Amino acid sequence: MIPSEHYQPHHETWRLFWAKTDRSGERPEWTRPLWAHLIDVANVAMLIWERVLPRSTAARLAHAVGLAEDDAGRWFALQIGLHDIGKAIPCFQSMHQPSRLRLEAMGLQFKAERYERDDMVHHGHASIPILIDWLSSRGREWDESTIEGIAAMIGFHHGKLATRNKWTRDLRRPDVLGIGKWRTSQVALLDAIIDAWGAKESLTVSGKKRMWPAWLMELAGWCTLADWLGSMETVFPEPDHADSLSDYVRASRAGARRALDEAGFASRAALRMKTFGDLFRDSNGNAREPRPLQQVVIDDITVGSEGEPTLTIVEAPTGEGKTEAALYLTLRQQADDGVGFYIAMPSQATSNGLFARVQSFIACAHDGRSGAANLVLVHGSSMLHPAQDTLHKRFIDARRTMAAIYDESEEGSIAAQRVNGGLRQDETRVETASWFMPKKRSLLAPYGVGTVDQALLSVLYAKHFFLRQIGLAGKTVVFDEVHAYDTYMNALFHRLLAWLRQNGTNVILLSATLPNETRRRMIEAWTGQADEPATDAGPDVPYPIVWHLNGASPNGPSGMHDGGTTRLRIGYEFPAALSQSAHLEFARHEPDMVAESVVRAARDGAAVAVIVNTVARAQAIFRKVLCLLKTSGADNIETHLFHARFPFEIRSGIEAHVLERFGPERSPGVPAILVATQVAEQSLDIDVDMMFSDLAPIDLLLQRAGRLHRHEDRHKTHRPASCTRPMLYILLPEHFPSTLPNFNEISGRGNVYDDALLNRTWWLLRSRSSWSLPDDYRRLIEAVYSVTASTVPDDLEETSRERWEAAEQKLRDRHLNEEREAEGRLVPEPGRLRSMVDHPVLHLAEQEDAPTETHPAYLALTRLGGPSFDVVCLHEDARERLWLNCACTEPLPSGPRLSVGDTRRFMECSVRLSGNHLVAASRAMNDERWTALAASNPALLRYHVMVFRDGHWHDRDTNSHFEYNTTYGIIRHTTKES
Numbered sequence: 010m011i012p013s014e015h016y017q018p019h020h021e022t023w024r025l026f027w028a029k030t031d032r033s034g035e036r037p038e039w040t041r042p043l044w045a046h047l048i049d050v051a052n053v054a055m056l057i058w059e060r061v062l063p064r065s066t067a068a069r070l071a072h073a074v075g076l077a078e079d080d081a082g083r084w085f086a087l088q089i090g091l092h093d094i095g096k097a098i099p100c101f102q103s104m105h106q107p108s109r110l111r112l113e114a115m116g117l118q119f120k121a122e123r124y125e126r127d128d129m130v131h132h133g134h135a136s137i138p139i140l141i142d143w144l145s146s147r148g149r150e151w152d153e154s155t156i157e158g159i160a161a162m163i164g165f166h167h168g169k170l171a172t173r174n175k176w177t178r179d180l181r182r183p184d185v186l187g188i189g190k191w192r193t194s195q196v197a198l199l200d201a202i203i204d205a206w207g208a209k210e211s212l213t214v215s216g217k218k219r220m221w222p223a224w225l226m227e228l229a230g231w232c233t234l235a236d237w238l239g240s241m242e243t244v245f246p247e248p249d250h251a252d253s254l255s256d257y258v259r260a261s262r263a264g265a266r267r268a269l270d271e272a273g274f275a276s277r278a279a280l281r282m283k284t285f286g287d288l289f290r291d292s293n294g295n296a297r298e299p300r301p302l303q304q305v306v307i308d309d310i311t312v313g314s315e316g317e318p319t320l321t322i323v324e325a326p327t328g329e330g331k332t333e334a335a336l337y338l339t340l341r342q343q344a345d346d347g348v349g350f351y352i353a354m355p356s357q358a359t360s361n362g363l364f365a366r367v368q369s370f371i372a373c374a375h376d377g378r379s380g381a382a383n384l385v386l387v388h389g390s391s392m393l394h395p396a397q398d399t400l401h402k403r404f405i406d407a408r409r410t411m412a413a414i415y416d417e418s419e420e421g422s423i424a425a426q427r428v429n430g431g432l433r434q435d436e437t438r439v440e441t442a443s444w445f446m447p448k449k450r451s452l453l454a455p456y457g458v459g460t461v462d463q464a465l466l467s468v469l470y471a472k473h474f475f476l477r478q479i480g481l482a483g484k485t486v487v488f489d490e491v492h493a494y495d496t497y498m499n500a501l502f503h504r505l506l507a508w509l510r511q512n513g514t515n516v517i518l519l520s521a522t523l524p525n526e527t528r529r530r531m532i533e534a535w536t537g538q539a540d541e542p543a544t545d546a547g548p549d550v551p552y553p554i555v556w557h558l559n560g561a562s563p564n565g566p567s568g569m570h571d572g573g574t575t576r577l578r579i580g581y582e583f584p585a586a587l588s589q590s591a592h593l594e595f596a597r598h599e600p601d602m603v604a605e606s607v608v609r610a611a612r613d614g615a616a617v618a619v620i621v622n623t624v625a626r627a628q629a630i631f632r633k634v635l636c637l638l639k640t641s642g643a644d645n646i647e648t649h650l651f652h653a654r655f656p657f658e659i660r661s662g663i664e665a666h667v668l669e670r671f672g673p674e675r676s677p678g679v680p681a682i683l684v685a686t687q688v689a690e691q692s693l694d695i696d697v698d699m700m701f702s703d704l705a706p707i708d709l710l711l712q713r714a715g716r717l718h719r720h721e722d723r724h725k726t727h728r729p730a731s732c733t734r735p736m737l738y739i740l741l742p743e744h745f746p747s748t749l750p751n752f753n754e755i756s757g758r759g760n761v762y763d764d765a766l767l768n769r770t771w772w773l774l775r776s777r778s779s780w781s782l783p784d785d786y787r788r789l790i791e792a793v794y795s796v797t798a799s800t801v802p803d804d805l806e807e808t809s810r811e812r813w814e815a816a817e818q819k820l821r822d823r824h825l826n827e828e829r830e831a832e833g834r835l836v837p838e839p840g841r842l843r844s845m846v847d848h849p850v851l852h853l854a855e856q857e858d859a860p861t862e863t864h865p866a867y868l869a870l871t872r873l874g875g876p877s878f879d880v881v882c883l884h885e886d887a888r889e890r891l892w893l894n895c896a897c898t899e900p901l902p903s904g905p906r907l908s909v910g911d912t913r914r915f916m917e918c919s920v921r922l923s924g925n926h927l928v929a930a931s932r933a934m935n936d937e938r939w940t941a942l943a944a945s946n947p948a949l950l951r952y953h954v955m956v957f958r959d960g961h962w963h964d965r966d967t968n969s970h971f972e973y974n975t976t977y978g979i980i981r982h983t984t985k986e987s
Contacts, residue, residue: 022115022190023198024250026097027108029242038107043096045248047202048258050239051090052265057235058082061274063348063483065513066227073224087206088140089232092163095135097195099187100124117190130185137164137176138186143199154843158221161846162229166236168472170851205254223511223839230479234453238268278349278455279379280340288340288373289333299330301581302553306334309579310557312341317559318510320535322518322528325553326589326783327715331519332363332489336370339485342515349455350485353464355493357388358664359691360459363489364394367458375456387451387459389879389951390657390916449473452480461488461502462871468504469834470853471869482512490691492520492527492708496824497873499527500831503534504838510535511839521715522708522786524794525550532558537840548791551580552783589782591714591737593774596701598740598755600626603701604633606738610699611646611680614729616671618683618697620690620713621740622705622761624652628977631684651685655978656882658917664693671695673720677727689716696720698732703740703755706766707773707793710739711786739774746775749809763823764816769793772802827873834869877923878931880953881915882973883939891938893918895960895973905945912948919952920979922971930969 027040028047058067059082071081096102099117103109103124113119120128140160145153161176180186187195239245245264248257269275285307286296299307302325310321321338323331339350352367354360364386375382386394451457452464453476464486467477486509494502509516518531533539535558557577596606603619607630610617621627631650638644647670651663670681672695689695690712696719702710718724718735742754752760752767760767773792780789792798799817801810834853837844845851853869856877865876886897893899893914902911934953943949955962957973964970970982 021197021201022112022117022194023097023201025108025111025115026102026194026198027105028093028096029240030105040105040108041242042248043093044198044202044254045245045252045257045261046239047090047093047198048205048254048261049245049264050092050235051086051202051206052258052261053239053268054086054089054231054235055082056262056265056269057231057238058086060269060277061234062227062231062479063513064346065483066224066479069224069513070227073222083206085228085231086235087203088144088159088163089228089235090202090206091140091143091199092136092166092232092236093132094139094195094199095132095137095164097139097191097198098130098132098135098185099191100129100185101132101135115190117187117194120184130180131167131169131171133164133167133169134171134175135164135180135186137161137171138180139195139199140164141176143196154220155222158225158843159228162225162475163232165229165475166232168233168474168476170470170846172851173846201254205258207255220840221843221845223842225842226475226508226839227479227482227512229475230473230477230482233473233476234479237450238272239265241268241271244268244271273383273454276380276383276455278343278347279376279382280344280347280374281376282340282344283374285333285337288337288370297333301584302329302331302555303334303337305555305579305581306338309577310338310341310555311559311577318513318515320506320510320516320518320532320556320558322520322523322531322556324520324523324528324555326583326587326786327521327712328719329553329583329587331521332366335487335489335517335519336367338517339487339515340374342485347485348483349457350487351387351452351457351459351464351481352487353459353461353489355461355490355691357390357460358688359489360386360388361394362693364458367456371456382456383454384456384458385451385454387448387457387463389448391459449476450480452477454480461494461498464488465498465501465505465871466855466869468501468508468836469869469871470836470848470851471855472852474836474869478508478512481509481514483514485515485517487517487519489519491518491531492522492524493691495827495873497827497831498871499530500828501835501871503530504835506531506534507537507838508836510537522711522790524708524790526794526796528556532556548788548795550787551578552787553581553583555579555581583783588784589715589718589735590779591717591735591782592779593777594736594738595741595775596738598703598742600629600633603630603740604637607634607682607684607701608637608641608643608646610729610731611682612641612643613731614678614680615698615732616675616679616681616683616696617699617701618671618685618689618695618716619701620685620687620703622686622703622755624654624686624978625981626703626755627652627684627686628980631977634682634684647679647681649681649683649685650977651683651688652978653686653688654920654922656918656920659975659978660920667693667695671697673723675724677724678729689713694719696724698724698728699736699738701738701740704750704752704767704771706762707770707789709762710737710770711782711789713737741771747804747806747809749805749812763820764812765799765820766793768813768816769798830870830873833866875923875925876928876931877921878927878934878953879919879921879951880934880955881919881939881949882979883918883936883954883956884973885956885958891936891956895957895975901942905942907942907946907949912946915949915952922979924981926967926969929967930964933964933966933969 024042024044026043028043028045029041031037031039067078067082070085071078074081074084076084099119102112103119109119137160140163141156144156144160164176165171186192244267246257246260285299285303289297291297302323312319319342323334325331343350352363354363368384371382371384448463449472451459452467463477464481467474467481491502506516516535555578557579559575559577596603607617607619619627619630621630627650631648634648635644638646638648649663649667649670651660651667653660655663667683669675671683671693675696683689683695683697687709690709693716695716697716698718700714700717702713704710705713714735714737717737740755742750749768750771752764770793773789799820801813805813833850850867853867854863856868856870883901884892884895884897886892890897891901893901902908902914907915931953934955936954936956939954943952955971960973962971962973972980972982974980
């Protein structure tokens with residue numbers, strides 16, 4: 010704060026502009042001068058250039074402005090430092106009354122009356138026209154469009170985008186930017202900062218007219234990161250009114266170092282190259298011998314030169330070691346001077362399942378001499394993962410609250426704690442720095458495991474999407490189970506691939522069942538070129554196979570791809586001893602008939618799995634199984650029901666028991682029954698003797714069948730006589746060979762999957778009695794997913810032909826609708842970045858943070874489908890007291906501010922419910938006591954609440970009825986049952 014006795018007429022007016030005030034209200038006169046904040050952020054930006062940005066990014070930006078790297082870094086850091094020049098305008102400066110009075114005393118004019126809400130403009134947007142004018146006067150060889158782009162991307166540092174009309178017309182009004190002494194003082198402030206910074210570089214490169222270079226996206230993310238770190242006021246020196254700006258530049262530099270260190274950026278990626286056997290060991294600690302796929306990656310895949318991103322696609326059967334192959338290739342690409350990696354999984358469950366394996370990999374591969382490795386689990390429920398236990402305890406011991414973790418304020422003072430992530434003892438500690446925990450910042454951590462959704466948000470108009478992009482720049486990103494993406498997700502993923510290549514990111518795609526057409530489109534998205542070689546289509550493409558594309562880096566001034574792509578296609582011989590087969594039979598789908606078959610097999614000594622398509626169907630079959638076991642005197646057989654509609658604490662316990670009972674180390678020859686939904690398709694490494702499955706698209710059936718005799722080498726001699734062959738029974742209504750089954754008879758509420766894909770799969774399998782993998786993988790997949798698969802079979806009877814055609818038309822319509830939905834939310838492709846500010850919707854809310862009534866058109870959806878809600882399940886006793894458990898023995902934590910442990914306990918009581926029927930009912934999912942608690946605990950704001958009374962929750966207005974049952978999970982009763 011500048012003491013009042015120093016306000017003399019000769020004083021430089023620009024020194025009176027303020028940037029920040031004391032939010033606590035304890036020091037009403039205190040301000041942080043705008044000039045000091047601009048210098049702080051410029052210094053942070055410079056250190057980010059030197060210590061955080063990938064070298065390939067720095068080279069690309071330096072090339073764009075025609076400067077040596079050091080000079081380019083200083084020039085860009087200066088521009089970023091000027092990000093808040095828009096605070097030097099009347100409406101912003103009026104918000105601090107003492108400062109307003111001082112500025113009026115210096116001759117700056119304000120509105121006579123109070124500035125109302127309609128008078129206020131966002132200071133980031135106000136920075137844009139001021140910076141455009143400044144850049145135009147100093148970068149004369151830059152074209153107007155590039156100048157506009159630089160100013161706009163810097164002005165968007167709060168994640169608030171604005172249309173071009175905003176800064177070309179609305180913000181240029183004299184009453185907004187100010188006139189006379191306002192403009193003189195703004196220029197004087199800019200000149201003072203520039204002189205103190207010492208930036209005299211001459212810019213010589215111009216871009217194409219009316220085109221924004223694609224590197225502007227990285228500039229936007231860089232600017233946001235610098236502003237957040239530069240707003241950690243406690244680490245920077247307190248400026249004095251008479252400070253020389255040049256002296257303050259030097260003093261602020263030390264504060265910038267502290268900001269990066271306290272946030273955790275001292276922990277960088279530091280992978281060292283090791284042999285495959287050193288990285289991966291068996292349960293006895295012996296080095297593993299590479300499998301054939303892994304040997305291909307070791308011997309035949311090139312890494313690419315610096316700044317030259319590569320695309321690798323691995324198509325291989327389940328159990329072939331794709332994950333270890335991807336981790337080894339990641340190590341080769343990121344060793345020595347890399348920036349890290351992100352593993353993008355299809356679901357939270359698969360992310361959780363992989364996390365421990367990645368911890369072990371990093372503990373071995375990270376160079377411990379450079380400090381602890383910063384590994385982050387990135388998804389909406391990551392705080393519930395067991396690996397976070399130590400993290401939470403450290404926060405509790407430090408008396409920290411969840412509010413501190415979830416504070417994503419761009420201007421808040423964020424104190425960071427580096428805490429242990431809880432790993433095995435090894436040469437390297439793997440930790441999680443708390444500053445990286447809010448999901449927007451998580452991708453900035455050097456190492457991450459999470460869902461694909463977190464990466465997809467980088468190409469949607471979600472707030473700070475460009476921060477996610479810079480978090481992935483230069484890394485290796487591994488996408489697993491890429492065949493599982495629907496049309497909407499694929500549209501998002503294709504745009505993501507284009508931006509990842511633009512930003513110098515290596516990409517590895519993994520799949521066991523990738524259709525040729527899907528692969529072709531992914532390659533097109535990566536290269537930006539049509540890709541239709543005849544040898545890469547049809548069922549005769551070799552399998553297993555590895556594709557590797559090594560192309561020229563998009564380093565040109567325009568940001569477009571400026572070179573071709575070389576492609577390597579590597580097939581290899583799969584060992585016959587590792588082949589898998591399944592024998593197929595159709596069976597009746599009714600729950601009582603399924604239960605009879607399952608119990609019969611279990612009584613013969615089999616470990617049996619039933620995988621069905623809906624939770625309600627799983628619950629119905631399990632109920633029949635329990636009843637039949639009891640009446641037959643076989644209730645000693647172990648049974649498990651596993652689906653997503655259990656509260657987290659119960660579901661995690663069930664998953665642990667299922668892995669223990671059916672996992673690789675299960676006790677052989679012991680009968681057991683598992684009834685599950687799709688959660689058992691990908692996330693569980695289990696082995697069963699016999700399987701029953703609802704019909705699903707062929708790729709998902711192959712995934713499910715991958716759990717059938719999965720560990721044959723361990724259990725073959727212990728399987729019951731009836732299970733010596735791996736039997737897959739596909740559950741269907743009764744049908745005739747030329748009549749399509751009515752799949753709605755199975756689910757009762759409409760199909761989870763498209764009728765067209767179910768029709769094609771049924772037609773493919775109706776005359777098959779078995780398959781053998783990997784030989785049949787390609788033929789099976791292409792028979793369902795190729796362009797010609799939609800053709801109506803000749804020998805279907807007439808009614809079935811009509812139903813087939815109707816289903817195909819419905820599928821085509823859905824694909825078109827999903828592509829349109831995606832395009833309405835996607836940021837432009839790299840070559841069309843300027844069109845971003847002409848988009849009709851520039852602000853999309855992330856689904857879990859948006860109010861329930863938010864229209865889907867205004868959500869940054871990474872997946873389409875019915876709405877879903879995270880619901881905390883609480884229980885009320887007869888005296889209207891709330892409890893955390895249904896026995897009403899565990900009271901709610903007291904006090905307005907929850908500890909991390911208490912907040913986590915609420916999350917453990919949550920369940921995700923989905924379906925259109927919940928939209929109206931969700932308004933009743935509330936309670937005044939919960940509303941008050943969530944209001945003071947930001948981590949709980951995204952949760953609804955159901956208060957169960959005697960195990961039931963009922964909303965009479967919508968006639969919605971749910972039952973809390975520890976055996977069956979949350980049961981949704983239909984209207985009739987209600």
